[in-house]
């Protein structure tokens with residue numbers, strides 16, 4: 001291998017999940033296929049029995065619980081402990097929220113400035129914020145009569161869904177749609193777009209305008 005072909009070390013990812021983890025699985029698959037200069041170092045969840053955590057355990061990926069489930073307060077990490085585990089124990093470079101349903105605490109947002117991504121299943125700023133997650137989002141979109149929807153990938157700040165948008169994709173909404181039909185159409189686009197965004201961040205192909213808008217540069 002010539003010196004010129006030396007590759008940079010892979011970025012270490014922490015993936016946050018709360019449910020089935022299909023976006024996590026799509027990102028993990030991309031790391032395994034060499035389509036992303038990253039590796040999943042740890043999975044974090046508020047629900048240790050969820051499908052995403054089960055997938056992590058089946059693939060030998062360590063899991064952490066944050067925050068602690070209400071019915072077992074001793075089980076989970078505290079805010080500061082979470083930051084220490086991700087930075088010192090697992091050497092995490094990038095945090096990826098993939099269906100995670102709890103608020104990321106300010107200490108973690110500060111520790112990973114411009115290094116936390118989230119995926120939302122609607123075209124932010126519409127249909128976002130507290131109370132807008134999972135099927136609730138698609139029910140609101142169908143009820144509104146909107147003709148387009150699609151995933152938004154954005155950087156995470158201290159509020160729900162208000163961070164700078166990195167990428168979006170558009171799918172049609174038909175007036176005859178049931179929310180489940182729209183959810184499936186959007187999810188398919190999520191699984192295509194999210195790995196491309198995470199790969200761009202791993203590759204250093206995201207730059208920032210002076211007014212704080214991120215730009216994703218495609219790989220040649």
Ligand SMILES: Nc1nc2c(c(=O)[nH]1)N[C@@H](CN(C=O)c1ccc(C(=O)N[C@@H](CCC(=O)O)C(=O)O)cc1)CN2
Nearest residue numbers: 100101102103104120129130131133157158159160161
């Ligand atoms: N600091 C941030 N944390 C999180 C963000 C973010 O943008 N900044 N995004 C969310 C993901 N998300 C939408 O993309 C989202 C998730 C959950 C909620 C919500 O209303 N949650 C409920 C609790 C739901 C539950 O426990 O079952 C609530 O807070 O009352 C809104 C948006 C992840 N974290």
Ligand SMILES: NCC(=O)N[C@@H]1O[C@H](COP(=O)([O-])[O-])[C@@H](O)[C@H]1O
Nearest residue numbers: 019020021022023099120121133134
């Ligand atoms: N507001 C956050 C939110 O609603 N996120 C959404 O939860 C689903 C998780 O599915 P997954 O666990 O199969 O990836 C995805 O559709 C994601 O966009």
